[in-house]
Amino acid sequence: MNVASAYTFAWRNATKIPEPVLRALFTVVADVTWLRHGKSVRRMEQNYARVRPDLDAAAIRRLSRAGMRSYMRYFREAFTLQGITPEQLRARVRVEGYDEHVRPVVDDGGAVSLALGHLGNWDLAGAYGSQYLASVLTVAERLKPDELFEEFVRFRGSLGIDVLALGNGDVLGALIRGAKEGSKLIPLLSDRDLTSTGIEVDLAGHRARVAAGPALLGLEAGVPVHAVGITYERLHGARRRAARTPWGIVIRFYPPLPVPDAALPRDERSRLLTQGWVDQLAETVVEHTHDWHMLQRVFVADLGPARQKAARPRETG
Template sequence: MDVAALYTFAWQHAHRVPEPLQRAAATVAADLTWWRHGAGVRRLEANYARVRPELDARALRRLSREGMRRYLRYFREAFTLQGADPDQIAARVRVEGEENVRPVVEAGGSVVMALSHCGNWDLAGAWATPHLAPVLTVAERLEPAALFTEFVAFRRSIGIDVLALGDDGVFRDLVRGAEDGPRLLPLLADRDLTARGVEVDLCGHRARVAAGPAALALATGAPLLPVGIFHERLHGERRRRAGSAWGTVIRFLPAVPVPAVEDRGEQIARLTQAWVSVLGEFLVERTADWHMLQKVFVDDLDPERYARTKARAGEA
């Protein structure tokens, strides 16, 4: 199967399918995937169980069903986003906490944002570039290479500039981007994809997340904001203008304070824990919007592989 060709076809043609039919197809696909209860769904439920330990097995299954529906909704919206006009994008997005970010960018500064895999971050970025400041981010390099090329082209078509994780000079380019403000630098950081992550407490459990947001904020002096993104149902006039039954809420939370310690490694660790603590509260509130079908908690990782990861990072 040519995955790149399938994704390209979806990006080019999905927006031509009537929205009610899109919704129905995505819901059926999500429910079928949930019903099969494969490895991804089981991992989603395991992650939800750590965030929401008060739920029994039945409630957890209901929550994972809603989580899968929102996960497939994200893909449906992403595939059709290129067909949305600026007025539709503006109608689909509602912002909370704008006062935490707008004064900085209006003064010419940049903002580093720590994101989780929640809601529709592509729609959030498509809204942010024309309404706040240009968006520069980092994405995992996908395979095959043609798929990543199409993915980058898609992101750039909606106003999001993308650097490839693992390429030489990525951090340097992020620093330069921040210094050439105003600019928003959102980084999906609730899962460490390198050997340089930080072990933190997330909802009472040890987890390993990316160090990038904290390191970039310290290197540039830009404020570090945790950002929560989640879906909401639309009604009435706003639904008509959006051309969609669902919208996205971007919650800009207050910047986390820089810890008053001299050691840079300790600063990164404490600053990372600060935004993760805020993220944990958001995940408890909006658990079904968390599209985390991979292992993120330390107790779920292979002990030997994790020991090697920590050794490569120079940790005890």
């Protein structure tokens, strides 16, 4: 069974397994992966150590176990998300900052550019957003094999999320056109530079490369840019019974970033907006590090020489 077939099998069959059994199974998978201490876990620990310099090696090791459990929780929920009821979806999500910072724009027919990190369960957040907040348009990394990417697109489409493939034509242009249609949330996973053409920023005291998408969309479409932090929380009482699971998520919408002076060069305006949302998102990353599912290189010091050299021309602003 190839990877695409395995994902398809999981999406079609996970809902048939009782929640407690599935939860226990994915916890075992997380713990075994953590115990093996492979390349991905070691990278997670290196990333965690950079954003949490207050912790010693033993504490980082313990934190990475919680991180792997959080990561596997994301997959378990993703495989069963298509089978939950609207009542369960509503019970699993708590929103902060939307009414103050975003709703006025959306209710007035506008769109917002949302900078997300690989935090919590962004698919659950997207499903909730499309059902209860506004239309959702996003971009997804094109995965290999193609069948796997198509499965992800179908999955997110079933949740009400419109997906553009990164690398398929003028993605930024399509996002701008989508933003101008109005009343739309455009969340972009941006805490990792997938193209080597991102922007260098300070992330929790270390230089890192992140995607330019949220800032460019904000500048080109003239829409507000916000960071959004998504983290897990334990559920109790009536909400837990309604959710049919012990875990829910909190979606925190940060205030809109100030619009940079139009007299500044475009690259500088993009850099300022990007550093702004990174500063906001870093609060969530530091406070809820175990919910940051970053198993790849993001910090400049960890990039290979070729990627550092390729990125260098973008640093001038």
